[in-house]
Amino acid sequence: MERALVIDNSTLIIRRTVAVVLGAILVAAAAQVAVPLPGTPVPFTLQPLAVLLVGGLLGARFGALSMILYLAMGARACRCLRRPCPVRIARLFGPTGGYLLAYPVAAWAVGALLTPGRRPGENAPGGVVVTPGHRPGVSRTPWVRTALAVLAGLVLIHLGGLAQLAILTGNVSGAGAARDVAVPAR
Numbered sequence: 001m002e003r004a005l006v007i008d009n010s011t012l013i014i015r016r017t018v019a020v021v022l023g024a025i026l027v028a029a030a031a032q033v034a035v036p037l038p039g040t041p042v043p044f045t046l047q048p049l050a051v052l053l054v055g056g057l058l059g060a061r062f063g064a065l066s067m068i069l070y071l072a073m074g075a076r077a078c079r080c081l082r083r084p085c086p087v088r089i090a091r092l093f094g095p096t097g098g099y100l101l102a103y104p105v106a107a108w109a110v111g112a113l114l115t116p117g118r119r120p121g122e123n124a125p126g127g128v129v130v131t132p133g134h135r136p137g138v139s140r141t142p143w144v145r146t147a148l149a150v151l152a153g154l155v156l157i158h159l160g161g162l163a164q165l166a167i168l169t170g171n172v173s174g175a176g177a178a179r180d181v182a183v184p185a186r
Contacts (some may be wrong), residue, residue, distance in 0.1 A: 016062060023054035023066030024073060027103070041095040042161065047103075052153045055107030056114050056146070063107035071100060098164020099157055106153040106160075113149035 007015075030050035034043040055063035074091065092100055 019058055020062050020066045020069060023058055023063065024070040026050050026054060027067065027070045028073065042099065042165075043096075047099075048106075048154060048157050051103045051107050051157065052110050052150050055110030055153060056149065058107075058111060059115055060108045060111035063111040064104040067104040067107045070103065074100070095165060095168060096161070098167075099161035101164070102157045102160025106156040109156055110149045110153040113152060114146060 027047055027050040030046035033046045035045075036043045051067060054066050057063075058066055071092070091097060
């Protein structure tokens with residue numbers, strides 16, 4: 001016997017809004033755990049882990065919306081971008097700005113890769129198989145899909161950070177060390 005869960009449209013909107021806000025709060029809380037690394041202005045934080053979790057749990061659209069909300073909270077003067085800055089939106093253009101700006105893209109990518117997609121199929125009505133990862137006979141496990149999604153998210157975050165550091169230092173080799181980038185005083 002199958003049961004269907006029927007949720008009112010207004011309840012669904014409230015649940016999604018709360019999920020987006022909680023995702024932004026999770027990343028803000030993860031930003032408070034930071035370990036400074038010698039020789040670089042970019043500290044080690046738990047933010048990438050939180051971004052990947054939010055993207056995987058909320059999906060592509062709502063994960064990206066949650067990260068956009070997080071960036072808006074930080075630009076608006078919330079302490080979630082870790083260090084105080086006279087003009088908080090300036091943090092997005094500093095040494096860590098590339099990482100921060102890549103968060104919505106990474107959350108979207110993780111959510112999109114973890115959501116069972118559509119692909120051409122000969123046995124399905126209309127030629128489309130809706131959930132290929134859950135069909136019998138598919139050899140890929142959910143772990144492989146999850147690992148690839150996490151790897152893609154991490155690569156996107158670090159490419160965004162490397163791009164910003166390369167712009168600030170003037171070359172890609174200098175961005176790897178990031179020693180020439182001025183860090184604002186705390």
